[in-house]
Amino acid sequence: xxxxxxxxxxxxxxxxxxxxxxxxxxxxxxxxxxxxxxxxxxxxxxxxxxxxxxxxxxxxxxxxxxxxxxxxxxxxxxxxxxxxxxxxxxxxxxxxxxxxxxxxxxxxxxxxxxxxxxxxxxxxxxxxxxxxxxxxxxxxxxxxxxxxxxxxxxxxxxxxxxxxxxxxxxxxxxxxxxxxxxxxxxxxxxxxxxxxxxxxxxxxxxxxxxxxxxxxxxxxxxxxxxxxxxxxxxxxxxxxxxxxxxxxxxxxxxxxxxxxxxxxxxxxxxxxxxxxxxxxxxxxxxxxxxxxxxxxxxxxxx
DNA sequence: CGAAGCCCCTGTTCGC
DNA sequence: TGCGAACAGGGGCTTC
Numbered sequence: 198x199x200x201x202x203x204x205x206x207x208x209x210x211x212x213x214x215x216x217x218x219x220x221x222x223x224x225x226x227x228x229x230x231x232x233x234x235x236x237x238x239x240x241x242x243x244x245x246x247x248x249x250x251x252x253x254x255x256x257x258x259x260x261x262x263x264x265x266x267x268x269x270x271x272x273x274x275x276x277x278x279x280x281x282x283x284x285x286x287x288x289x290x291x292x293x294x295x296x297x298x299x300x301x302x303x304x305x306x307x308x309x310x311x312x313x314x315x316x317x318x319x320x321x322x323x324x325x326x327x328x329x330x331x332x333x334x335x336x337x338x339x340x341x342x343x344x345x346x347x348x349x350x351x352x353x354x355x356x357x358x359x360x361x362x363x364x365x366x367x368x369x370x371x372x373x374x375x376x377x378x379x380x381x382x383x384x385x386x387x388x389x390x391x392x393x394x395x396x397x398x399x400x401x402x403x404x405x406x407x408x409x410x411x412x413x414x415x416x417x418x419x420x421x422x423x424x425x426x427x428x429x430x431x432x433x434x435x436x437x438x439x440x441x442x443x444x445x446x447x448x449x450x451x452x453x454x455x456x457x458x459x460x461x462x463x464x465x466x467x468x469x470x471x472x473x474x475x476x477x478x479x480x481x482x483x484x485x486x487x488x489x490x491x492x493x494x495x496x497x498x499x
Numbered sequence: 500c501g502a503a504g505c506c507c508c509t510g511t512t513c514g515c
Numbered sequence: 516t517g518c519g520a521a522c523a524g525g526g527g528c529t530t531c
Contacts, residue, residue, distance in 0.1 A: 200524065229508080258525075276525060277509080292509090312508050314525060374502065382502095383526075390524055440511095443524075460524090480503090482523085 199274045199443050201354055201388030202428050203436035203451065204258050205333065207280050210446030212253035212336060214282050215262060215299070215306060219249045222298035230278075230294040230310055233271075233347070234318035244268060244319040245297065254340040256332030257354045257387025261320070261345055268319050270297075271345050272308065275315025281307045282446045311442065320345040329359045354388035355425045356432075366417045369409055375499035376412065376420070377405035377484060389424060392437055392460045395485045397424040399459045399467075405477075405484045406497035430456065459485040 199207070223245045225231055225238040234241045248264040255261075260280075261269040272280065281290070282304040295308040295317055308317055322343040325331050331348075333356065334340030353360040365386055372379050379385055380394045389397070398405055400423035403416065412420075431437055435451030439461070444450055454461075458468050462485060463476040472489030479499065486493075 203524085273525080275508090276523070310508095311510070312523085314508065372501080378502085381525090392524055437524080439524080481505090 199258065199278070199436065200390035200393050201258060201356065202393070202431035202453070203438075203443050204255055204260055204274060204388075205356070205432055206436045206445050206451065207274070208253045208255040208260055208333065210282065211260075211262065211280060211306075212334070214304065214446065215250045216252055216335075217249065218299040218301065220245045220247065220297055221300045222246075222296075224296040224298075225294070226296070227294045227313070229313045230308060230316040231318065233316050241317075241319050245270065252334045252340065254332050254334035254344075256344065256348055256357070257351050257383055258390070259345075259348045259351060259387075261348070263322065263341065263343075264319075267322065269322055269345060270317060271320045271347060272317045273315045275310060275312065277312040277442045278308065278310040278315030279442075279444060280446055281309055281444075281448060283307055318347075320347055323349070327359075332357060351383050351387045352385055355386060355421065355428055356388070360386075362418070362421060365421065366414055369417050370412060370414070372409040373498075374409055375405060375497070376403060376407045376409055377479070378499060379409050380420075380424070381480075386421075386424075388428070391482055391484075392457070393424065393427055393431070395460045396427045396458060399485075399487060399491060400427060402490050404486060404491045404493050404497070405479065406499040407494050408496055408498040411494070411496065459487055461485065 223242040231238045248266045251263045261271040263269045285305050290309045292309050292311045294310050297306040325342045328342050330340045331344035377394050380389045401420040431453040434453040437453040438450035459474045462474045467487035470489040472487050477484045
């Protein structure tokens with residue numbers, strides 16, 4: 198799925214366009230992507246009609262549009278979700294699931310999702326436990342200190358200015374698991390998926406199966422710096438796109454895939470030491486490592 | 500509480 | 516060419 202940088206690219210595109218616009222029409226074309234809206238699609242439509250969008254906010258891979266009704270349109274892109282801003286006369290996409298029309302008729306918001314792991318719902322907002330802004334919003338302005346209940350269990354992400362890095366480091370070191378599993382745990386730190394986990398581990402020269410309790414504080418700090426750095430670089434290049442499944446609100450691909458050191462580069466040389474990158478099965482997925490830079494620890498855990 | 504496995508979907512690619 | 520298996524960037528839920 199799109200990970201943090203890709204979702205942030207989408208958030209920025211939405212913030213620029215939909216903020217201040219009022220919903221005039223909503224069409225749900227498939228029930229599955231609205232399954233998390235338990236009251237049903239008719240209720241979802243009713244709550245959106247006439248509402249004005251006030252912002253676009255993101256925490257980790259979750260994205261929501263606060264409305265002037267006090268609720269928010271919550272979205273998760275899952276593995277293949279897209280938020281597109283299209284001219285209303287553009288042909289419907291093959292996997293178009295939800296359409297939101299605005300008063301001005303210039304563009305409409307389309308939720309497109311092939312695999313339908315993602316979805317949208319209309320949710321209430323509640324105060325953040327710490328009273329701090331919930332995540333990344335606006336045009337450089339902090340978001341309001343409220344977030345959807347559905348996002349309350351999601352930790353702050355590496356690009357969140359209010360992330361407590363010292364506390365996160367301590368929590369990681371208290372875990373009893375492999376470091377990559379910890380990185381992928383959205384309740385510990387959010388926004389990191391398979392691609393950026395592998396890239397950050399490579400940059401920090403750590404193997405994915407390093408037991409968390411064997412990492413010292415500087416090692417964890419180095420890893421978190423690497424996560425931040427790789428995400429910022431990806432953001433600067435519009436995110437990572439392997440195919441047409443991840444694109445921004447205008448349908449354009451990012452090009453960070455050209456900068457990936459190990460992810461998806463099985464059999465190719467490590468850009469740092471030349472060793473051949475390997476792919477290992479990991480949690481029903483894959484992990485890519487450089488055997489030279491990231492030797493497997495004697496005591497491995499995953 | 501934390502850790503780990505299962506499952507939800509569709510489409511493409513790969514190997515036989 | 517045909518077909519089944521493997522695989523694809525996630526996360527909620529259940530169980531232990």
